[in-house]
Amino acid sequence: MGRQRRPKGLKLPPLPDGIGEAALKKALNIAVVFIFLAAVFFLAKAFIQRSDYFDLRAVDVRGMNNAGPTVSVTSETMRAYKGRNIFNIDLKAIGRTLQYRYPDAREVLVLRTLPDTLTIIFNFRKPVAVIISTDGRRYPVDGRSFLVLNLDEKQLKGLPAITGVSVRYGDAAARRSDSKNLKYALELLAEIQKTRFMSKYVLSRIDAVDPRAMAFYLEDGLEVRIGNEHFRERLGILRKTLRDPRIVRDRIKYVDLRFDEDVVIGPK
DSSP states (O other), rough: OOOOOOOOOOOOOOTTHHHHHHHHHHHHHHHHHHHHHHHHHHHHHHHHOOOGGGGEEEEESSSSSSSHHHHHHHEEEHHHHSSSBBSOOHHHHHHHHHHHHOOTEEEEEEEEETTTEEEEEEOOOOEEEEOOOSSSSSEEEEETBBBOOOGGGGGGOOOEESSOOOOOOOEEEEEEEEEHHHHHHHHHHHHHHHHHGGGGSSEEEEEOOGGGOOOOEETTSSSEEEEEEEEHHHHHHHHHHHOOOOOOGGGEEEEEOOOOOOOEEEEO
């Protein structure tokens, strides 16, 4: 057998003079800058965390409905954290505690306001309707089925009623109802509020005792039977029906929109 020849190695062309030295200088410059920035960062962090310039001296509470809870949150937060560096305070823990204590709040934000203040912002739920239970009790509710209980009657003025709903908590801590009937009623309410022509009518009540026969009532007494589906399309049919010149509103007791083929109008 013939003797195998050793393969030749790949030879790279030599670097031009000065290239290796320039790359080394550039790497050293980058390393120096990095070390400088890291030192500045750690020194600044140490100053912020240890300087009494950032010790808590004030609490600013915003979004509360009245002065009593505002004073309570302010005094309790100051009692717990006064004199502590605001960068060493667990803001999320404060927010979670306040969210539990005030379940009507949709969100509680706790922010640092330099140099020495905590700003606590409450975003409260806004009721869109009032559930009237079979025993006559009233439960304000927002658009996501959360009950909003710490309100006075002035804040409920003008809200439509929802009947036929059993009030029970699916989420007890947040007081959220798990009623399917309520879910259908709130979906209908949302569609009514988005429908432009309905803005000239006053919605009085939604009856959700039987979702398949769900109906709503206008302030003038007109009953609209709409069921629990196709709300947008059926409201469009209602608009055309009420605009029909042959219709005399004062002589109508109800309009039934649940049938695909025909609109059923019940006389008084």
